[in-house]
Amino acid sequence: MDKERFQLLLHRYFDQLLTTEERTELEQMLLSSARAREEFWAEARWNGFLRLWGETEWGRHEAKIIPMPQDEIETRARTAPSQTPRHKATTSHPKSMRRLWQLAAAAVIVLACVLGYRAWFSQRNFPLPRGIAVLTRISESAWTGSRRSLQQGEALQPGWFRLERGAVQIEFSRGTRMVLEAPAEIKLVSENEAFLRCGKLSAYVPSPAHGFKVVTPGFAVVDHGTEFGCIVGGAGEAEVHVFSGEVSWHSTNTAMPVRELKKNQALLITQNTPQPIAASRASFLSEDELAKLSAARERTRLAEWRTSSQQLREHPSTLLYLDFERVRDHQRTLPNLAANAPAGSDASVIGCDPAEGRWSGKGSLEFKRRDDRLRLTIPGQFPALTFLAWVRVDGLANRQQALAMTDNFNLGETHWYIFRDGALALGVHTDTPEQMHGWRNHHSPTAFKPDNLATWRFVASTCDSKTGVVTHYLDGQIISIFNRGIQVPMRLDTFEIGNWGARRDDPRLVPGAWGRAEDAIRNFQGCIDEFAILATVLPAEKIQRIYREGRPGETIITFASQNFGTP
Numbered sequence: 001m002d003k004e005r006f007q008l009l010l011h012r013y014f015d016q017l018l019t020t021e022e023r024t025e026l027e028q029m030l031l032s033s034a035r036a037r038e039e040f041w042a043e044a045r046w047n048g049f050l051r052l053w054g055e056t057e058w059g060r061h062e063a064k065i066i067p068m069p070q071d072e073i074e075t076r077a078r079t080a081p082s083q084t085p086r087h088k089a090t091t092s093h094p095k096s097m098r099r100l101w102q103l104a105a106a107a108v109i110v111l112a113c114v115l116g117y118r119a120w121f122s123q124r125n126f127p128l129p130r131g132i133a134v135l136t137r138i139s140e141s142a143w144t145g146s147r148r149s150l151q152q153g154e155a156l157q158p159g160w161f162r163l164e165r166g167a168v169q170i171e172f173s174r175g176t177r178m179v180l181e182a183p184a185e186i187k188l189v190s191e192n193e194a195f196l197r198c199g200k201l202s203a204y205v206p207s208p209a210h211g212f213k214v215v216t217p218g219f220a221v222v223d224h225g226t227e228f229g230c231i232v233g234g235a236g237e238a239e240v241h242v243f244s245g246e247v248s249w250h251s252t253n254t255a256m257p258v259r260e261l262k263k264n265q266a267l268l269i270t271q272n273t274p275q276p277i278a279a280s281r282a283s284f285l286s287e288d289e290l291a292k293l294s295a296a297r298e299r300t301r302l303a304e305w306r307t308s309s310q311q312l313r314e315h316p317s318t319l320l321y322l323d324f325e326r327v328r329d330h331q332r333t334l335p336n337l338a339a340n341a342p343a344g345s346d347a348s349v350i351g352c353d354p355a356e357g358r359w360s361g362k363g364s365l366e367f368k369r370r371d372d373r374l375r376l377t378i379p380g381q382f383p384a385l386t387f388l389a390w391v392r393v394d395g396l397a398n399r400q401q402a403l404a405m406t407d408n409f410n411l412g413e414t415h416w417y418i419f420r421d422g423a424l425a426l427g428v429h430t431d432t433p434e435q436m437h438g439w440r441n442h443h444s445p446t447a448f449k450p451d452n453l454a455t456w457r458f459v460a461s462t463c464d465s466k467t468g469v470v471t472h473y474l475d476g477q478i479i480s481i482f483n484r485g486i487q488v489p490m491r492l493d494t495f496e497i498g499n500w501g502a503r504r505d506d507p508r509l510v511p512g513a514w515g516r517a518e519d520a521i522r523n524f525q526g527c528i529d530e531f532a533i534l535a536t537v538l539p540a541e542k543i544q545r546i547y548r549e550g551r552p553g554e555t556i557i558t559f560a561s562q563n564f565g566t567p
Contacts, residue, residue, distance in 0.1 A: 006036055010043055022169075024370070027190070029393055030280035103334075131155030131451055132191040136177075137169035138553045139293040152553055153455045162185045163199065167285050167293070172425055175209035178202070179285050189215075202229040202284040205245075218272050222248040227497075228261075229284040241266040241279040249274065295360065301553060302359045308549040309530070312388075315338045317536040319378050319492075322347060324529055327354040327363045334374065338532075346498065347376040357529040358390060358456040358552040364529040365498075368394075372523060373499030378533070381489040386538045387416045387426075387463045390550065392455065393448050396420050400500075402522045403459070404492075407501040412491040417522065422448035423478070424472045426461045428486050444472040444480040456529065458547045462537045465489050471540075476547030478540060497531060498524040 009026040012018050018026065027035050133156040150156070156170065163182040170178045173191040180186060184199020193213045194201075205212045205223040212223040216232050218447025219240075232238045240249055242261045249259040253272050261267065266279040313321040318338040327334070334347040349365070351372035357364035367373070389403060399420050406413040415427040425445040431438020447459070460473040463486060468480040494501070500522040530550065538546075 006039075006526070010040065014043065027397075031143050044291075054126070084215065131157045131173075133170050133172045133188055136171050137290050137294040137406065138166065138297065139168065139290055140166035140297050140553075149397045151455050151551070155451045156188055158188050158190065159453060160185070162186075167290055169287065169290055172209065172212070174212070175206045176212045176478075177204045177287065179287060179290055179427060181285055196230055196232050198232045198234055199286065200229070200231045202286070203227070204287070218252055218269060220250045220252075222250065224248065229281075231283075236271065238269040239266060239277070239280070239395075240269070241283070243279065243281050257274065297553060298359045299361070301551075302362055305359075305362075305550050308546075312532055312546065313337050315534060316340060317534045318532060319382075319535050320345065320376070320531070320533040322374075322497075322531045324357065324363045324365055324531075327365055336376070340558055342378055342380070345376055345378050346372040349374060352498070355527050357527070358392075362529065363390075364527045366527045367498040367524045370500070370521065370523050373501075374497040375501070376497070377493070377494045378492045381412060381491050382535045383489050384462070384464045384535065384537045385414065385490050386532075386534040386536060386543075388460045388530075388532040388534075388538075388543070388546065390456055390458055390460075390531075391524075392527040393418065393453050393457070393528070394526040396422060396448065397525060398455075398521050398523065400522045402496060402498055402500045403524065404495055404497050404531075405500040405522065406492055406495040408493065409438075410491065410493070412488045414463075414490045414492060415441075418448060418524075419443055422446040424459055424461060426463055426470055426472070428488065428490055430486065430488050440484065440486055442470040442472070442480075442482045442484065447472075447474045447479060454526075456552050458550065460538075460546075462543075463490065464537045469537075471537075473540075473543050473547075475551070476544035492533070498528065 006029050008024075009018065009022055009029070012022060013026060030040060032071055075177045091507055119444075135150055135154050135156060138152050163180055163186075165182045165294070167179060167181045170180060170188075172178070176192065178194070179202045181200040184201070185197040186199065186201070186316070187195040187197070189195055192209060192211060193215065195215045197217065201214070201548070203212065203214065203223070204227045205225060207225060210223060210225050214221045214230050215239060216230065218236075218238060221228065221230060224246045226247055227243040228245075228247050229241040230242070240247070240261065242263055242265050244263050246260060246262045249267060250262055251272060251274070256272070259267070259274065266277045267274040268277045309323060312318060313323075317341075318340065319342065320336055321338040321341075322334055323337060332349045334349060336342075336345045336347065346494055351369050352365045352367055352374070355364045355366040356362070359371045387404060391403070393401070396418070397420075400415075401418040401420075402415070403418065404414075404416040407417065409429055411429060411431070413429040415425075417425050417427070419425050423445065424447045425441055425443045427439045427441035429438055430440050458473075460474050461471065463470045465486050468483060468486050470484070470486065471478060472480045500520070502520045
């Protein structure tokens with residue numbers, strides 16, 4: 001981030017001089033930088049307090065310089081002779097007092113607005129820091145049934161983790177990079193500390209992360225700027241290897257002295273007794289080796305997905321299938337790849353940029369500007385619909401973020417979107433076009449949270465107008481079911497993916513007629529990797545299989561309620 005440019009935009013914002021382009025630029029800076037958001041709120045607080053002080057002092061000064069009329073002074077003197085004023089200008093005119101109170105009230109309102117906007121803005125746009133570390137590489141995929149697993153790129157909170165097979169790389173927010181090999185049980189304690197109950201890890205600790213600590217049941221290792229490895233076996237044996245730099249080894253037996261280990265030195269600890277051994281870098285998986293394994297896994301998963309996705313595009317009920325595989329900058333039309341695609345249902349690309357998908361070598365489309373969208377037409381009425389998409393949600397700035405939204409308010413028009421609280425939602429218009437409020441919306445519990453933003457997620461929603469049942473899915477699992485009786489057939493007609501086709505002259509944009517004008521801004525923020533609509537309700541097991549065959553990979557299981565050891 002250009003700090004000088006940020007400061008210029010910040011001052012122009014508080015001086016109310018920002019152009020539309022500059023406002024968009026400032027919003028992007030705030031979305032991408034926690035430091036920028038801190039400076040914004042500090043500036044907002046000072047502006048609020050200074051405005052309050054300035055308004056108050058202005059009123060006080062005005063009260064001092066406006067003299068009381070002579071006739072009023074004489075009147076007051078006659079009615080209260082013992083309270084003759086010392087000076088002719090010590091009391092303000094009633095109009096001046098009213099002005100003072102108005103200014104004070106305005107200042108209080110301004111301050112309340114600043115502080116209130118701060119709370120509202122931070123809750124809606126800028127979630128708190130996501131975690132103390134990030135899962136950055138996975139050597140193999142491990143399907144784990146109903147237990148929650150983590151994906152590559154996901155933020156990690158403090159707590160216990162068990163690695164069942166393969167290896168992963170974890171990057172701590174202070175800078176330490178750790179390669180963890182299965183089977184292993186580890187607790188992430190803080191951004192600069194971990195507790196290894198069993199397993200094998202190697203850690204590279206750059207200068208900003210000096211002091212990184214690994215605690216085990218029998219000892220602790222404190223880094224002094226180094227690369228080292230630890231092995232904790234199930235039989236009570238453990239090893240510490242130093243590949244570069246220096247570490248301090250501390251036994252849990254306080255009577256045992258601290259030992260300093262330097263490059264190419266190692267210890268074998270048996271029954272809390274250390275003895276020197278030769279350091280062995282080859283005993284640990286390196287970052288380069290893990291990167292090669294991770295790349296090989298991605299190539300395998302991509303080939304498997306290409307085979308399985310053929311079934312979805314050839315399903316007899318598939319109305320739309322977009323895989324974003326061959327998106328290029330010059331390509332402004334995406335073909336509808338469904339085997340039974342309606343005529344003229346290819347998608348026009350407006351804005352949007354090609355981006356890497358959920359695997360290296362897999363394409364996607366990025367939606368980042370307010371006008372980015374896909375626009376297409378699928379005519380007809382449908383008693384049932386299933387929506388499927390792989391999405392990477394980068395932010396939740398808008399009240400609604402469109403996944404697929406129809407243009408009009410006709411009976412059966414359908415909106416699929418993500419609400420500002422992270423809920424997955426489906427809305428169907430069940431009234432006449434004149435009744436703009438005649439929507440029946442179904443919101444799931446919060447699906448997108450700070451710890452899974454900017455990671456690839458599979459979302460699905462189904463609606464059956466015959467039974468009235470709406471079901472929402474996240475990563476193949478049902479997260480909500482509604483039985484609210486949508487009894488009208490659904491329609492798509494002309495609709496948009498990643499945005500909403502509201503025109504400038506649309507009555508929906510008139511404040512008071514429909515709602516706040518800003519609520520009509522519904523552009524999706526993030527990437528879409530795969531998108532499908534079917535004219536049927538897919539069963540839960542089919543949706544879970546599509547997720548399993550298309551997931552980018554999972555490997556770590558969280559055991560937040562289970563304590564494997566005491567750090």
